[in-house]
Amino acid sequence: MNPISTALLSFGMSGKLFHGPFVHTHPGFRLSAVWERSRNEAAAAYPGIRTYRTLEEVLADDDIELVIVNTPNYTHYDYCRQALLAGKHVIVEKPFVTKSEEGAELISLAEEKGLHLSVYQNRRWDSDFRTVQRVLREGLVGNVVEAAIHFDRFKTTLSPKPHKEEANGGAGILFDLGPHIIDAALQLFGLPEALFADVRYLRPGTAVDDQFEILLYYPGLRVRLHSGYFVREPLPSFQLYGDKGTFLKARADVQERDLQEGRLPTDAGWGLEPAGAEGLLVLDNDGVAAPQSVPAEAGDYTEYFNGIYRSLRESARLPVTAAEGLAVVRIVEAAFRSSTEGCRVPLAWS
Template sequence: MMINAAIVAYGLSGRVFHAPFLHTHPKFNLTKVVERNKEESVKRYPYVDIVRSIDELLTDEMLDLVVITSPNTTHYEFAKQALEAGKHVVIEKPFTVTSQEAKELGRLADKKGKILSVYQNRRWDGDFLTVKHIVKNKMLGDLVDFESHFDRFQPLQADQWREKNLPGSGVLYDLGAHLIDQTIDLFGLPHSLTAEIKSQREKAEVDDFFDIRLHYRTHTATLKSSMIVKTLGPRFVLHGTKGSYKKYGIDPQEELLDSGEFPDSPAYKKAIESDQWGQIETEWNGMAIKGKIQNVYGNYTSYYDDIYQAIKENKKPIVTADQAYKTIWLIEQMQKSSEEKRTIFLEGID
């Protein structure tokens, strides 16, 4: 069974995070790309057909999967059109710009019997998979503190839609969606949260900094991001009753894909395996452990492996619409916390 797939928009997301995987995966045919004015995709994938609108795209009865990588403000409408046309849908994060839109899309997908998933590729970052292994196996004892950072140094605001004053723009919807999804995957929903969200850069139109505290019964999860961090700190820091773990550096897959590497190339695999290892110091299974710990191997191809199985077997994907809805709902609670300068106790999610 081969799945015919199309990408809606060929910007950074479509070019870097989706086309390379649909091109190399043996179970997918990348057949069409929606580009309103340009013809960039055929320079690398000369076999694809370019169409100029999603309306034109959805007339293709042979199309199985629509991958939406257009600006965030279009996610809801384009996904709704694709689902109503009987297509499976993958949406680049963030899912939607409101939790109400997210809920409606989830219900529509269920009604139509179609797969709806959000591209949370960073669940397959090697360092996150390593953190997940450490937490699951209680290698640090009982966890008491968790920190996740995703910082960059971009002191000047870029001239792109992500940094315009539009719904769903800003670093919280962008990088924050990844950190929130990873944390929910690890620990579930917190009982309360405290958030500071603001703009640090002069003349910034959107938020470019957040400091989020997710409060759990046994520990606090701190999520931070800023666009003005010249000297990067650790990506992850975990402390438990038996030990600690610290990891520097961002998973290399985005950089590799942006440079033109395909995910099935030897260079891609080698770079993943050579990603900077974290440092651990702990007592585990009666042994004192101190030193580097090898990353669990992660590859974003695994996301599309799962989407294939979900479509083939008509089962829920690993990244579900309900999980993605919770991420957007949490973002709304974080905005409320920051605006009102208080801790929000979470209740009423359905």
């Protein structure tokens, strides 16, 4: 393999868990540099990595081919733009940007420069999402007429991280957890015709949204998306209702937990859910419920990086395109508009 020299633009949680371990263990990548303003945590974890104190130093490093923009949401547009202008390929954390016109500009810039620009929608490689994909692909519940996707937490106090609680245009649950389940809906069911949304501000003293519900309209299908910080006992994260039966699946992917505990994606049994987390399929058998367990697919974020490698070295399609990331941002924008105006918002995709 011809390793892709890669730089991280931060070494917080996403750098430590969702990028560093995968870039470091993948033979197609070399974790070469990091931007840390004052600390040296990456160097302690990965001896030999180059630590830079400014973004300009990172982008001036001619060895770097790929920059991972894993910084606060409101910085994504600016840092992506600077990286592309410096001739670097870019992976950007979700959300792609906070304004759709900025996303369109970055897509045009990447095309103009002949560079790859991808959004890190890693939850496509969660065990639960991959299991839902298989259930739909195999038609186990028949024709789906209704579906629901949840990403809920119980976290009723404000975050100590200022960038998560300031009304900076990229904070709030709709821009934080929303892209995960919006992207899931778009991957499972395609682009909707319209939406209706209710966005709420529930925690005492909050300046940013902390609960939302979005109803996506498709021909013959409605998909409900929900995320909130007041859900102590969550409903199944994926719910499919069809003319043959129902499928329910909890959010049980183990990768984040295992990464927090120091496991690596090269460890044996990576991404396998524990016993008891199987999905529940309930079919109708002449009016009698016929429940059965559906084993979960293995989760593996390594597949995203496999796709990035094939794209940069073999000209394959990106595992997540910037256009797909832009569609998510447009849904977020339409949801805010719908909630503010109290109306159904049509969506035009051409």
